[in-house]
Amino acid sequence: DAGVTQSPTHLIKTRGQQVTLRCSPKSGHDTVSWYQQALGQGPQFIFQYYEEEERQRGNFPDRFSGHQFPNYSSELNVNALLLGDSALYLCASSLSKGGFSAKNIQYFGAGTRLSVL
Amino acid sequence: RKEVEQDPGPFNVPEGATVAFNCTYSNSASQSFFWYRQDCRKEPKLLMSVYSSGNEDGRFTAQLNRASQYISLLIRDSKLSDSATYLCVVNSLNSGGYQKVTFGIGTKLQVIP
Numbered sequence: 001d002a003g004v005t006q007s008p009t010h011l012i013k014t015r016g017q018q019v020t021l022r023c024s025p026k027s028g029h030d031t032v033s034w035y036q037q038a039l040g041q042g043p044q045f046i047f048q049y050y051e052e053e054e055r056q057r058g059n060f061p062d063r064f065s066g067h068q069f070p071n072y073s074s075e076l077n078v079n080a081l082l083l084g085d086s087a088l089y090l091c092a093s094s095l096s097k098g099g100f101s102a103k104n105i106q107y108f109g110a111g112t113r114l115s116v117l
Numbered sequence: 118r119k120e121v122e123q124d125p126g127p128f129n130v131p132e133g134a135t136v137a138f139n140c141t142y143s144n145s146a147s148q149s150f151f152w153y154r155q156d157c158r159k160e161p162k163l164l165m166s167v168y169s170s171g172n173e174d175g176r177f178t179a180q181l182n183r184a185s186q187y188i189s190l191l192i193r194d195s196k197l198s199d200s201a202t203y204l205c206v207v208n209s210l211n212s213g214g215y216q217k218v219t220f221g222i223g224t225k226l227q228v229i230p
Binding site: 040107 | 158159215220
């Protein structure tokens with residue numbers, strides 16, 4: 001049973017560039033959430049996708065956008081990269097079973113470490 | 118006030134010691150609670166859910182106090198392999214009825230030989 005997979009594992013970009021990160025959820029999961037984790041901080045919620053739509057969004061600018069595909073995989077896009085975007089980007093998947101419960105457990109991928117120079 | 122607050126530590130404890138972490142949350146409507154473990158430069162992994170009646174998993178005990186809005190994690194007989202950051206996670210439903218997951222900053226534990 002494949003867990004959550006993310007690619008690439010590491011990425012180096014320069015300011016102003018654009019980046020796309022990818023995530024495949026755990027088998028059977030239908031919901032994907034993205035988090036940004038800066039060094040020494042807890043993960044900060046970016047947005048969540050379900051049924052190919054962004055269902056909710058954290059306090060992140062429009063430079064951060066995403067997509068979910070029919071196979072439930074997801075992409076996170078960041079435009080006009082800033083130095084402050086350097087972080088570990090985590091994807092988490094969960095099963096909503098057609099309804100949302102605060103008891104749904106999220107499983108994380110290994111993350112993509114983005115460095116912006 | 119942060120939605121979920123944790124002491125970042127570090128907590129430096131000798132092998133075999135008992136250590137406890139607390140986490141407070143501000144949303145009284147929060148519905149479920151978890152502890153995740155995160156090793157250095159790795160992803161968070163679920164350690165245990167926290168139930169109202171308290172629950173135990175081997176050397177780990179989690180408790181919830183809804184009246185005071187805090188959860189705790191107790192680790193007995195600490196092992197070197199317990200060295201990690203422990204993240205408190207609080208789940209609620211937002212105004213749209215969707216799951217809202219909030220992480221604390223994490224508490225760093227270092228078990229010393």
